[in-house]
Amino acid sequence: MIRVAVVDDQELVRSGFVVLLGTSPDIEVVGEAGDGEEAWGLCRRTTPDVVLMDVRMPRMDGLEATRRIMADPRCARTHVLILTTFDEDELVHDALRAGASGFLLKDTRPARLLDAIAVVAAGDALLAPSVTRRLIEQFAALPSRPMPPTADGLTDREREVLVAVSRGSSNQEIADSLHMGYGTVKTHVSHLLTKLECRDRAQLVMYAYESGLLIPGSS
Template structure:
């Protein structure tokens, strides 16, 4: 199955580079490009791509507003949005996380991570660069941000292990290898954790872990 991607970035050169990387893969095709936030929302709603790759800073509407419009609370059929960021834009990424983004990558992360992030988003997983995870989520704890979830049922010891692994930026495959459990078991734990915390995705699980000091160094 081909993964249909929308690219939204105000720099034509950046879009062109990302498109070359993605379309070099046999299972990915870029179905639309947008140079500003308003165009990104319109094209995304018209084409319903599998994954939207959205820059944080764009004319008319920024990446946070685009993310909220396409994936935020209250959106009937949310799309999967990956936010592209740089280290000096951490505060904007926090807003995008609250808006429903399922992943964060750096513009200089490299082709392999970009492709992996798109595939992860398409499969219902999420990929957050470990460097982004650590820097962003430590910022959340330092600024006293309110918890992103409310614990309605106690987490088991295994679920806590999975939460900590997610907060360190591990993928489901990596968590399975670390904990010696199957991929399906990892996915089951993630689903259970989301239900218990009332969260929408693993990015919010990571934020909750850091905000509640469950990760070493938090």
């Protein structure tokens, strides 16, 4: 049995969902809320498996409510499924960053919504097809990791040193962490400078990021 909470500021929409969910034998509606504040409180009390969350609501919107729910240890097993009328990139991004497990439009077919609830309850995720398409486009446009892991003429050891340099380590620190002599580090660094046509380690750091060897955030 999947325990579901329904959050929407419009009474009519809410009851529509409740009726729909009632047609599924696997789903139990454990509560309703009319704004983000109520939703947060409801989740803390009832710890549902899935929250059907509207975005535009008075007092506190669905995104902020999602953030709070995801940050609350008492709601650890709760997954949020965003349901909105508006299909905007900005909204999708914010929702996913807030920790939502799904993003569907309100014109989704009923059968698909029930399906989505099962998917989200299982810990997986699911997006509206149009959203998926745009997400993929953006994803494909990102610098690809495997392509330019710049297989330059660098040796393995040199690559290790380059990464260390790019983390801001001094030569002595690199020597310690990589278990080699101080002078050896300088040799490797010199080779890097020559091969990559850089003048100093600051340029090496730039190179590491621009080439895709290092990705911001992926430390």
